[in-house]
Amino acid sequence: MKEMKDEDLQHKIEQGDALDTSVEVEAYRKVFSSLQREPDFTLHSSFEDLVIQRIAARHAMESSRDGWWFLGGILLFIIGLVVAIVLIDFKPDVGVYSFLKGYPGLVIFAFVFILILNFIDRKFIRNVSHL
Numbered sequence: 001m002k003e004m005k006d007e008d009l010q011h012k013i014e015q016g017d018a019l020d021t022s023v024e025v026e027a028y029r030k031v032f033s034s035l036q037r038e039p040d041f042t043l044h045s046s047f048e049d050l051v052i053q054r055i056a057a058r059h060a061m062e063s064s065r066d067g068w069w070f071l072g073g074i075l076l077f078i079i080g081l082v083v084a085i086v087l088i089d090f091k092p093d094v095g096v097y098s099f100l101k102g103y104p105g106l107v108i109f110a111f112v113f114i115l116i117l118n119f120i121d122r123k124f125i126r127n128v129s130h131l
């Protein structure tokens with residue numbers, strides 16, 4: 001038999017045309033007959049719940065890990081800041097930093113206020129917008 005393209009061979013077998021009984025043709029017939037039958041399997045009734053539970057558990061684990069990395073980054077940033085201040089002998093009475101020295105309460109309030117706004121944004125505003 002002359003070399004046939006796979007698509008031509010498939011179309012001839014699907015149409016039921018008489019072909020020779022070469023190994024290649026028989027192999028294609030077996031494959032196509034197997035593909036026409038539905039596999040016998042059923043999913044467990046709680047399959048969806050199990051998938052959702054696995055996704056939720058993985059998300060919780062990744063969220064916890066991200067939190068630890070975030071805290072570690074903040075800690076390393078603070079350590080680096082303290083080391084830099086000590087090494088360069090920083091004095092806040094020079095230039096623009098003299099303003100900060102005069103209003104320490106205002107600086108602390110601004111820092112806490114920004115943290116509170118970030119918390120409110122994450123807990124209430126972003127959760128509502130994803131609905």
